[in-house]
Amino acid sequence: MPLIEVTNLRKTYGEHVAVDDVSFHVEQGEIFGILGTNGAGKTTTVECLQGLRTPDSGSISVLGLDPGKDHDALRQRLGSQLQESRLPEKLKVQEALELYASFYANPADPGDLLEKLGLTGQRNKYFGKLSGGQKQRVSIALALVGRPEVAVLDELTTGLDPHARRDTWKLVEGVRDTGVTVLLVTHFMDEAERLCDRLAIFDAGRVVATGSPLELRDRTGKTSLDDAFVTLTGRD
Amino acid sequence: MNTLTKITLTETKLALRSPIWVVSGLVLPTGLLLGLGAIPAFRTESEKTPGMRFIDAWVPSLVVLTIALMGLQAIPAVIAAYREQGILRRFATTPVHPAKLLVAQLIINVTVTIAGTGLMIVLGSAVFGVPGPRHPLGFLLAFTLGTTAIFGIGLIAASVAKTGRAAGGIAMIAYVPIMFLGGVYLPRPLLPTVVQDIGAYVPPGVKAMEDAWTGTGAQPLQLAVLAAFAVGSCVLAAKLFRWE
Numbered sequence: 001m002p003l004i005e006v007t008n009l010r011k012t013y014g015e016h017v018a019v020d021d022v023s024f025h026v027e028q029g030e031i032f033g034i035l036g037t038n039g040a041g042k043t044t045t046v047e048c049l050q051g052l053r054t055p056d057s058g059s060i061s062v063l064g065l066d067p068g069k070d071h072d073a074l075r076q077r078l079g080s081q082l083q084e085s086r087l088p089e090k091l092k093v094q095e096a097l098e099l100y101a102s103f104y105a106n107p108a109d110p111g112d113l114l115e116k117l118g119l120t121g122q123r124n125k126y127f128g129k130l131s132g133g134q135k136q137r138v139s140i141a142l143a144l145v146g147r148p149e150v151a152v153l154d155e156l157t158t159g160l161d162p163h164a165r166r167d168t169w170k171l172v173e174g175v176r177d178t179g180v181t182v183l184l185v186t187h188f189m190d191e192a193e194r195l196c197d198r199l200a201i202f203d204a205g206r207v208v209a210t211g212s213p214l215e216l217r218d219r220t221g222k223t224s225l226d227d228a229f230v231t232l233t234g235r236d
Numbered sequence: 237m238n239t240l241t242k243i244t245l246t247e248t249k250l251a252l253r254s255p256i257w258v259v260s261g262l263v264l265p266t267g268l269l270l271g272l273g274a275i276p277a278f279r280t281e282s283e284k285t286p287g288m289r290f291i292d293a294w295v296p297s298l299v300v301l302t303i304a305l306m307g308l309q310a311i312p313a314v315i316a317a318y319r320e321q322g323i324l325r326r327f328a329t330t331p332v333h334p335a336k337l338l339v340a341q342l343i344i345n346v347t348v349t350i351a352g353t354g355l356m357i358v359l360g361s362a363v364f365g366v367p368g369p370r371h372p373l374g375f376l377l378a379f380t381l382g383t384t385a386i387f388g389i390g391l392i393a394a395s396v397a398k399t400g401r402a403a404g405g406i407a408m409i410a411y412v413p414i415m416f417l418g419g420v421y422l423p424r425p426l427l428p429t430v431v432q433d434i435g436a437y438v439p440p441g442v443k444a445m446e447d448a449w450t451g452t453g454a455q456p457l458q459l460a461v462l463a464a465f466a467v468g469s470c471v472l473a474a475k476l477f478r479w480e
Contacts, residue, residue: 050329052325052328072331075331076331080326080329082322082325082326082329084322085321085322085323085325086321086322086323087323088250088321090250090253090254095246095249098242099242099243100330102237102239103239103330103331104330104331105331142326146330146331
């Protein structure tokens with residue numbers, strides 16, 4: 001049984017249809033990508049998975065739970081890193097980890113987690129004083145501090161320099177290697193190609209294709225995911 | 237340690253690291269009272285305030301200042317900024333409801349309001365012999381209802397504002413008349429009678445505090461109106477509040 005199963009998901013905001021007839025599934029232990037341009041419905045889909053929004057229709061199962069009904073149980077097992085979510089500037093890294101650890105029944109040790117993410121040297125720094133890459137590592141740490149079975153990482157590397165992006169990619173692979181299933185939301189083709197075992201390509205609120213990066217390239221006869229994406233979203 | 241305690245401790249640390257509101261709430265009322273009290277004219281009985289010196293009559297207005305500062309300036313700024321920065325939304329993805337963050341902020345700001353008022357009463361009495369409330373229980377009741385009503389209005393401002401800056405602007409619409417009617421800008425005995433009468437019923441209920449402090453006790457009608465404001469503003473805030 002898939003770890004995450006989304007079937008015919010639809011969500012509108014007033015007149016605007018954000019997500020329409022979206023279906024995909026995620027297997028345990030994979031990095032699954034949700035790839036698309038801005039406004040393609042990626043974040044809305046993920047927010048429905050997290051139980052932050054209620055779908056208009058369709059069904060979602062995450063770890064066998066319904067995010068709309070079982071959010072308390074789900075939030076113990078699903079870790080999230082949100083797009084454009086900050087911490088208070090004057091919160092120290094270690095304090096943030098300890099605070100979020102206190103929210104979970106069986107949290108990871110904040111010290112161990114900081115060490116794994118290479119943040120030990122920053123633990124007494126204010127969040128506001130960190131570099132962009134360090135901030136993202138803190139938000140990954142916060143997503144993992146509850147020892148989740150699924151981690152949702154939304155636009156993880158936006159605004160990072162190339163070195164910090166590559167470091168972050170290694171961390172995401174490291175997360176997957178510890179057995180956590182990763183749902184990666186991104187608009188970067190290179191990121192999806194490098195990290196994702198499988199992915200769903202979103203366009204204008206719909207899923208236009210799912211598969212591994214290799215399958216998607218083969219299906220379109222293109223040599224890069226970038227070109228495959230352009231073909232699949234019909235703007236060639 | 238339960239999560240609310242942990243959140244409140246963390247929020248307290250943050251409040252002390254950017255201490256503008258905490259310092260203002262603790263220092264401003266006492267500083268104004270001692271500053272004006274240092275001027276001899278304010279320490280003599282005036283015909284506008286029979287039987288009292290100006291500083292004795294002005295203390296309830298300084299309580300209004302303290303409540304309005306924390307409830308209409310500090311709370312909306314902090315809460316709206318937390319929403320703007322996605323901090324409330326981030327909480328919503330954890331097992332902890334973001335309402336606990338709100339409760340922690342209310343605990344901190346009400347504590348500062350009480351401490352700022354208490355400090356003013358103690359130092360006013362020690363330095364200039366300003367008498368404490370004649371009807372302590374009535375004052376406590378008026379203070380509690382008035383604080384609840386004002387903090388409720390502050391939460392409404394935090395609810396409808398998109399940014400911390402906008403929240404400050406919206407709260408200012410309530411802040412200026414409340415400070416004026418509360419006699420902070422101009423002592424109440426100098427205000428026209430009709431303005432004084434309106435001020436009696438507008439939160440945080442300066443007249444009820446005055447009556448409890450220096451008069452014959454807070455009137456039931458004033459307390460009832462304050463209670464209605466307190467319930468109404470909190471209910472409306474709860475209805476309007478958005479986590480994102």
